[in-house]
Each structure stands twice: as structure tokens, then as C-alpha cells.
Amino acid sequence: MYKTIKVVINEPLAKHLTMRVNQIANLFIEVKSIDELVDSVIWAKKKKLPFFIFGGGSNIVFIHDYPGLVIKNSTNEIKVLKLTDKEVDIRVSSGVPVSVLIAKTIEMGLSGFEYHQGLPGTVGGAIYMNSKWTKPMTYFSDRLVGAVLLTTEGKLKKVNKDYFKFTYGYSILQKTKEILISAVFRLPKVKTNLLNKITLDSLTYRKKTQPFGVATSGCFFKNISKEDQAKLKLPTNSVGYLIDQCGLKNYKIGSFMVSSIHANFIVNIGKQNSESKDLVKLIKYIKDKVRQKFDVNLVEEVEIV
Ligand SMILES: Cc1cc2nc3c(=O)[nH]c(=O)nc-3n(C[C@H](O)[C@H](O)[C@H](O)COP(=O)(O)OP(=O)(O)OC[C@H]3O[C@@H](n4cnc5c(N)ncnc54)[C@H](O)[C@@H]3O)c2cc1C
Structure with missing residues (x-):
């Protein structure tokens, strides 16, 4: 793995996390593809290193230096799987920034993420946290159909939405510590004008209240x-x-x-x-x-x- 992915020693984490707290990761890797993500986790396991994965770093705070491998997930794959007159299935890798996913789906006239305009972070973080918007109450996971996870034994596993046991601020990943590799969403087609209006209203409200x-x-x-x-x-x-x-x-x-x-x-x-x-x-x-x-x-x- 050393040949393909740069491992940084003693990486300051403040620049990667939205709270900008200064701590050091003993080892740090930024992965850009699903293969790199899977390989780096398996490598850490083989070396018996503690490891921690993050996406946008917008919901975590390190209060100590991290003694193992910190993995920044910058995988960025969005693929259309199935297209009908009414809806589209898309597969998204877990490192895709929510902002990119929103822009892309709105461009395609697909509903599902428009209320989350302004939500920082990645798809992986949003599923792990079951991120939400309260005006109206909508969850990032609402249109999830299924996903691929990396288990704690380093095996890939396909699951459906029910597996996540989503509730307010909770998904099963918080308990199992499995890693979200990619997620499939089924998104209905809607008029782009309507989506643009919702994103604008949500962002305006966000800016007024936060x-x-x-x-x-x-x-x-x-x-x-x-x-x-x-x-x-x-x-x-x-x-x-x-x-x-x-x-x-x-x-x-x-x-x-x-x-x-x-x-x-x-x-x-x-x-x-x-x-x-x-x-x-x-x-x-x-x-x-x-x-x-x-x-x-x-x-x-x-x-x-
Ligand atoms: C200004 C601001 C506004 C916010 N507004 C909202 C809001 O409206 N609603 C809301 O719910 N939250 C909000 N948040 C919190 C945060 O942005 C969300 O929880 C976001 O979805 C986290 O995504 P992330 O990629 O940054 O996660 P990170 O902070 O990178 O990680 C969070 C957790 O998810 C885990 N994780 C990340 N990727 C994966 C993966 N691929 N597989 C398994 N686990 C993973 C990490 O290990 C960590 O435990 C806000 C934060 C900020 C700074």
C-alpha cells in the first residue's frame, strides 16, 4: 500500500476538522477511491493499528492525539444504476461531499437531498449520524435503499435500509463500527424549479438561525x-x-x-x-x-x- 497511497506521519488534524481543534494523527491517509479505502482499513487491521475514518470532519472533535491511523475519506464516485420515467437509482461512494451530491441530483431533477442544502460533510458521515433537517423533519437517509459496508472483519457486505435501524441521531454503524463504502438511493424525478426553491429556502433559513x-x-x-x-x-x-x-x-x-x-x-x-x-x-x-x-x-x- 505504501507504493500507491501516501502515509503522512504526525499530521496536524485541525485543518481537516470544522472545529479546528489542534491534535496530531500519528499516521494519516487520504483515500480517493473505494479500493484505497478498503485497502487502507485492511492494512491497518493487519498491522494491528487502531484506526479512525472520517469524511468532512464536521461532527467530530479530537481531544487527544490519535495513536494510530486516521483515514480521510475522499472517495468521489456517483453512478446512475437504473433510470425510469419516474425515478432514478444512484450509487454514491461514502466520501462524496453532501454539497456535491445535492448539486448533481438537482441538476438531474431528482428529489431527496434538497432540504439538506448547507449540511457540511460527506455521505458516510450523514448516514453514520443519520443527519437531519428539522423544517420540515427530513433525514438524509430517507431515500436510502441499500448499501455496501466493510465489516470489522474486513469483509464487504450488502445490506438494505432496515439494517441501519435509523432513529433520531442514530444509525447501527455507531454500534457495529462497520464502514459505509457506498450507498444506493432511489430518487423521484421532480421539477428542477421546485428543487431550487427548496434549497434556497433551506439555506436562507440556515443562515438566519445558525x-x-x-x-x-x-x-x-x-x-x-x-x-x-x-x-x-x-x-x-x-x-x-x-x-x-x-x-x-x-x-x-x-x-x-x-x-x-x-x-x-x-x-x-x-x-x-x-x-x-x-x-x-x-x-x-x-x-x-x-x-x-x-x-x-x-x-x-x-x-x-
Ligand atoms: C455548520 C454546521 C452545520 C451543521 N448542520 C447540521 C444539520 O443541519 N443537521 C445535522 O444532522 N447535522 C449537522 N451538522 C453536523 C454534521 O455536519 C453532520 O453530522 C454531517 O453529516 C457529518 O458528516 P461528516 O462527513 O463531516 O462526518 P465526520 O465528522 O467526518 O464523521 C462523523 C462520524 O461519522 C463516522 N463516519 C464518517 N464516514 C464514515 C463512513 N464512511 N463509514 C462509517 N462511519 C463514518 C466517523 O467515524 C465519525 O464517527 C452540522 C455541522 C456544522 C459544522
Whole structure:
């Protein structure tokens, strides 16, 4: 594998992750094809190296240096499998950026991803996280039909949508640690004008309600359940509301600050040397304050490695 893929030693991870926290990957590989992705995982297994795969790095924060191999998934394959008058099946490799997939499917007049305009990251991250948009409630996985996974034994396996057991913020990949290699979506044909309108409306709403163009990992904590909302007699299940009610907007530790626009966003306002220990302190501070005021235990949506 050394012959074909460049292995970088001691790669700084900040530039690859949207929160821009400074940690080092002992070994780092960027894969550009499905073969490279599969080979690099099998190589790490053979060498008994711990490994971690990421796509857009928009939902992860490393708080320690990583002692094994970090794999950046930049596979970029989109293929039409089946075409009828009404719908199209497409196969997408897991490293395809969501923004590219949206642009491509809209160009083809295919519905399925238009509400996710502005969602950072890749198809792999969006399926792993079961990423969503709440106006209206739609999941990135809604049009998924099936997928190919790489198992923890290094074998390729075909699964259908049911296998993922999607719920809010959850897919089975979080438990099995299998890797999404590619996914097949069945997308109905729709008028491009309508798709363009939806993407524009979604992006406009996103820009109005979320900090944009800053270093962040998006919503840091999962929203509370509707049952907990009813029990606590709260007007919303939004964790941003709870954090805001604790008076934490603009609260800062080191380079990390609770956003003034959306209190469930932690933003990194430092230019360099943002210390992960400050982020850890801020996370604990927010959780403590929300527990004291509402008796709610916040659960991280962002994965802390
Ligand atoms: C500004 C901003 C706005 C956001 N808005 C939203 C939003 O509207 N809705 C929403 O749900 N989220 C949102 N997020 C969070 C994040 O963008 C999504 O969860 C996104 O889908 C993650 O994709 P990614 O490729 O960046 O994942 P990464 O951060 O790279 O990885 C996330 C997790 O997925 C795993 N993973 C990645 N690829 C694979 C693969 N191929 N196989 C198996 N596991 C894999 C990683 O190991 C990691 O555990 C936002 C984030 C930001 C920064």
C-alpha cells in the first residue's frame, strides 16, 4: 500500500476538522477511491493499528492525539444504476461531499437531498449520524435503499435500509463500527424549479438561525425527547433553548465560545493553538448548568475522540 497511497506521519488534524481543534494523527491517509479505502482499513487491521475514518470532519472533535491511523475519506464516485420515467437509482461512494451530491441530483431533477442544502460533510458521515433537517423533519437517509459496508472483519457486505435501524441521531454503524463504502438511493424525478426553491429556502433559513462560516461542529448536544419536553413543560425540545435560558450565549473558555446566534453551537474563535482542554471544560460547564437549572443530562451529538 505504501507504493500507491501516501502515509503522512504526525499530521496536524485541525485543518481537516470544522472545529479546528489542534491534535496530531500519528499516521494519516487520504483515500480517493473505494479500493484505497478498503485497502487502507485492511492494512491497518493487519498491522494491528487502531484506526479512525472520517469524511468532512464536521461532527467530530479530537481531544487527544490519535495513536494510530486516521483515514480521510475522499472517495468521489456517483453512478446512475437504473433510470425510469419516474425515478432514478444512484450509487454514491461514502466520501462524496453532501454539497456535491445535492448539486448533481438537482441538476438531474431528482428529489431527496434538497432540504439538506448547507449540511457540511460527506455521505458516510450523514448516514453514520443519520443527519437531519428539522423544517420540515427530513433525514438524509430517507431515500436510502441499500448499501455496501466493510465489516470489522474486513469483509464487504450488502445490506438494505432496515439494517441501519435509523432513529433520531442514530444509525447501527455507531454500534457495529462497520464502514459505509457506498450507498444506493432511489430518487423521484421532480421539477428542477421546485428543487431550487427548496434549497434556497433551506439555506436562507440556515443562515438566519445558525452561525455561518465559522469554526464549529454544528449542534453540540442532542435535542431532548418530546416526552422529556412535556414532562418539564418546556415550550420546545431544543437544547439551544435550554442553554440560552442558562444565560450562556457568548460564554467563553479559552478559544471556545457558546454562539450568540444559536446556543447549541460551540464556536472556536481562536486563530491557532486552540486547546482541547478548554473545550472539554466548556462542555462540562454547559452540562452542569443545564442539569442544575432543568435537571436534564445533555448528551453530546458531536463525537469526541
Ligand atoms: C455548520 C454546521 C452545520 C451543521 N448542520 C447540521 C444539520 O443541519 N443537521 C445535522 O444532522 N447535522 C449537522 N451538522 C453536523 C454534521 O455536519 C453532520 O453530522 C454531517 O453529516 C457529518 O458528516 P461528516 O462527513 O463531516 O462526518 P465526520 O465528522 O467526518 O464523521 C462523523 C462520524 O461519522 C463516522 N463516519 C464518517 N464516514 C464514515 C463512513 N464512511 N463509514 C462509517 N462511519 C463514518 C466517523 O467515524 C465519525 O464517527 C452540522 C455541522 C456544522 C459544522
